Amino acid sequence: MTDTNRVKLKPGDTIGILGGGQLGRMLAMAAARLGLRCQVFSPDPDSPAFDVVLNATCAEYADVEALELFANDVDVITYEFENVPAAAAMVLDARRPVLPNRKILETTQDRLAEKDFVARLGIGTAVYADVTSVTSLREAIFRIGLPAVLKTRRFGYDGKGQAIIREGDDIAKVWTSLGTKQAILEAFVPFEREISVIAARSAAGQVECFDVTENEHRDHILKLSRAPAPIPDSLADEARSVASRIASALDYVGVLAVEMFVLANGTGPKVLVNEIAPRVHNSGHWTLDGASVSQFEQHIRAIAGWPLGKPVRHGEVVTMTNLIGDEINSYEEWLTVQGATIHIYGKGAPRPGRKMGHVTEVRPPKGK
Ligand SMILES: Nc1ncnc2c1ncn2[C@@H]1O[C@H](COP(=O)(O)OP(=O)(O)O)[C@@H](O)[C@H]1O
Ligand SMILES: [Mg+2]
Incomplete structure (x- = not known):
């Protein structure tokens, strides 16, 4: 395995991103603002991330030659989805640092291995x-x-x-x-609400968590996120501590999301871990416009070997609304909403259930 502790990119260096969806696209845009280039690898010729990078590799994840050429072109490799095939990760890892490291994929690709891992840390799950x-x-x-x-x-x-x-x-x-x-x-967990913590960890072991986010799903798809989650400070501290412990135990480098249930029980509320996403996450999109440093920038900083930001939230409450399927057709209405920032992913057909874009809204502190 290549030594990940020695990664230290300079502006002008190139990050390889596996996966060409909206997460890859927003990672590449964050990298660009820091003077870093990205090359995207995706089997789908219509990948939205291809639109924002100069160099793209359109090939299957089983195409060893394409993987090798891609690795040769970049300085460090990351991914926007957790189902990177183990064989592809191994080919890449022999040539360039892959961050977060590929052992993490083995744990998070399998719900049983993931739950066993969380339980071994003494953290509650269903x-x-x-x-x-x-x-x-x-x-x-x-x-x-x-x-x-x-x-x-x-x-x-x-x-x-x-x-x-x-x-x-x-x-x-x-x-x-x-x-x-x-x-x-x-x-089945009779949860009071669902929350998530987006945490970033650097190779040096620094961990920075964003404000705990409350998430509302519709038809099993995230519809709305709200930060900070309206929960007691002690519970928010516990949620952040759970995410930090998970990141440290995985020796994680990059951004990860931990989805949790808040359970209202007799002795006071507590959190149970639902799942871990070893990547930037939809419930962290509010940070693009709602914080001084976004989850995408944190991930790029972490894998570049740069210091993490210490994010400060803009405004009192930030909401993120996903535009799913046909909802994207209302983009012109959103363009005129005061305080709204719209993100359109540049995908083709708005199929039902497909995430096409999102809107963030920042509510300023009272009296402003
Ligand atoms: N054990 C559970 N008890 C209650 N609701 C659950 C449970 N597991 C999942 N859900 C609901 O289903 C949603 C999706 O499940 P999840 O395990 O996060 O899978 P994925 O996000 O990969 O589809 C959760 O966000 C939650 O709303
Ligand atoms: Mg989930």
């Missing part, structure tokens, strides 16, 4: 069980109870690859329709 057959699903339900959430261990996103099981459901049918033998059953 009660869960490994499920590999309809028999083990029945056993897990007996132990955990219903309602419960059955999830594929790999490749789930935006609620895909999961099903809620309720009393009276046909268990065999739910199992078959999941279409995999690698799954996890989680107790």
Whole structure:
């Protein structure tokens, strides 16, 4: 493995980004403002990130020759999605530092490995069980109870690859329709709200967390984020401390997001970790216009070997609204809303459920 502690980029150096979606695009834009170049690798010729970089590699992640040429062209490599194939990460890692390091992908690509890792740190999660057959699903339900959430261990996103099981459901049918033998059953968490913490960690071990964000989903897709989350300071401190411990335990370099549930229980509210995203995250988009340093800039600084920013939030409350599917067609209306900043990802067709853009709104402190 290449030595990641020695990465120290200078303006003019080049970052390789795996993945060409909106996250890659916004990473490249943040890098550009710091005088760094990016080269994007994506199999999709219509990648929105291609539009903002000079050099792009359009090839499959299994194309070893393309990966090698890409690695030769860049100084450090990062990614905008967690499902980078292990073989591709290994090819790249032999040539250039890959940050965050590829062992982190192994943990975060698999919901079971991820939950085991969090539990080993003594951090709370929903009660869960490994499920590999309809028999083990029945056993897990007996132990955990219903309602419960059955999830594929790999490749789930935006609620895909999961099903809620309720009393009276046909268990065999739910199992078959999941279409995999690698799954996890989680107790259904009657959460009061969902929050996330976006944390950045440098190779030197400095950790900076943004304000805790509250997230509202619609049809399993993030619709609205609000920072800071309206929770007691002590709970916000706990959430940030959980994210910092996870980042440090992973020896993480870059930005990561930790999604959590806030549980209102008798002894006072507490947080349970839902999942870890080893990358910049939709719930951190508010930082683009709502903080002195964005999550994208923090990630670039971290992987460049630069000091992290100490972000200060602009305004009292910042909200981020996703423009999903046809909602992007209202962009002209958003252009006229006072205080709104619109981001359009430059994607093609606005298919249902597709994230097409977002709007941030900063509410100034009272009296301003
Ligand atoms: N154990 C659970 N209890 C209650 N709600 C859950 C549970 N797991 C997931 N959810 C709901 O489903 C959403 C998506 O699940 P998540 O595990 O984050 O998968 P992904 O974001 O990868 O689709 C969560 O944000 C939450 O609203
Ligand atoms: Mg999630």
